[in-house]
Amino acid sequence: MNSFKDMILTRYDLPKKIDRTRAENFINYECKNEIERVWQLAFRDLREHDLSDISTDLFAKLTFSYDAVLNDKDSERIHIQNLIELARKNGFGIDELHEAGVYGKGMHIAVIDQGLQVHSKIFKENIIMHTDNISDEDSMHANAIVDVIHKIAPEAMIHFYESDYKNVVEDRLEKLEEIYEYNQCFKFDGKISVISISSGLLFDGIKQNEDQRKRAEKIIKLLEEDGCTVLSSEVFEKYFAIASPKYDEDYTKIVDWMYGEDWVTQKAETHKAVIDRKRENSILVPGGGRLYAIPGEVSYYVYCGSAAYSWSIPIVASMILLMKSKIPNISTQEFYELASECCNYTNEDWRIIDMDKMYDM
Known part of the structure; x- marks a missing residue:
């Protein structure tokens, strides 16, 4: 073999x-x-x-x-x-928060993502579907995202909006506008207070016209003025990082010998500058080394070792949701500032969130 x-x-x-x-x-x-x-x-x-x-x-x-x-x-x-047992834990001080009775009860969060297999017994009772065109594809993406949120805020209600990837820019704008209109039906209880989008708001790499950009700015402003936080990859990257430098160095995609020594040196220097800037300005939220539910009627999990924005964004969105149960109008900027005050440090001097400390502030 x-x-x-x-x-x-x-x-x-x-x-x-x-x-x-x-x-x-x-x-x-x-x-x-x-x-x-x-x-x-x-x-x-x-x-x-x-x-x-x-x-x-x-x-x-x-x-x-x-x-x-x-x-x-x-x-x-x-x-x-041993890996599985570690992966069962939430980390970030969340398990300690659960022991104190903070589970997200009465809170509402929305997810905009690809098709969700809603018959999963793991989180079936916590899902409110807002789309009729439920996908039959066997993708684990949306299921994993919803599972992340359910583990961190197990008593919160999760509103799911399936995204149309054939017309993604227009579709996501419509979903955000729909969520805003939905929230107008409630004064306090029942309102969606966080929206998690595990990619760019208007989807990275797809050209948007000026009208769409203006619509995006307008609807995000309306949502946030109404107390609803929108967390997409653009917002996430301003404040958070998904992996330490060691991970980046060990698993680089660059085939160095194809480009020559000078290029490699320049790339390494650029990479170090990015790492230093990220370490100084960002808080680490690794999404790897966790268990995620996969589609199906039984309670079945996979261990996913790789760090990815797809998993780290809903982790932070769920943390913001839990903090909103104490500070209803906390913004992403304010959450970041509070997390910076209460953080722990990794061996490489990266800041990492401690929700238990944050909640006690």
Whole structure:
């Protein structure tokens, strides 16, 4: 049986003179992609697979079923259940907040995303659907996002709006306008107070016209004046980061030898400047190393090791929701400032949120 690293080395004609560390970093990154391509989303029985080339750190960044099993030899080195038990915890001081009785009761949050499989028993009772065209696709994206919110604010109601990706700019504007009109039906109780959009508000990479930009600015202003926070990737990036520098360095997508040493040096310097700026101005909210519900009628989870905006945005949106149960009109800027005052620090001096401290301020 060929190992995944053998497959990668066969595919790429690596030069003889190349920095070993950079080569290993690239091979590890491609190895991760190859594993997930071959084994797909929720691989479970890994006893017949060759894991000898996969480090414990790399394995922790993969995606696998919560009931996955390894052979006896690999089980001595890779402890899946330890990863699973850590992944069950919310972190960020949220579990301590739950112990104090803060669960988001009476709060309402909206999600705008791709199709949701609403029959999941995990959060079925907490969903209010606002769209009729429920997707039949087996995507885990929306389910994972809703599951994130449900874990952090288990007693909150989640309003789901399915986004039309064929006409995404216009559709999201209409969804925001619809949420604003919905909120006008309520004075206090029942109002949606946070909106989570796990991508750009008008979708990154798609051209918007000036009228659409003005509509976006207008509706966001109306929503926020009415006490509803809109959290998209544009807003998220102003205040938060999803991964530490170590993750970025270990899993860089850049094939260094294709561009030459000068380009690599320049890229490294630019990267360091970005990292330093992010460390100084942002709060770390990693979304990897967590369990996420997947579509289906049974309570079934996958472990997702990779950090991603898709998971970190609803984490922060849910935190803002919990804070609004104490400070109803707190803005994203004010949430960030409070989080900065009450933060903990990682080994690399990144600030990280502690919701338990924030709530006690």
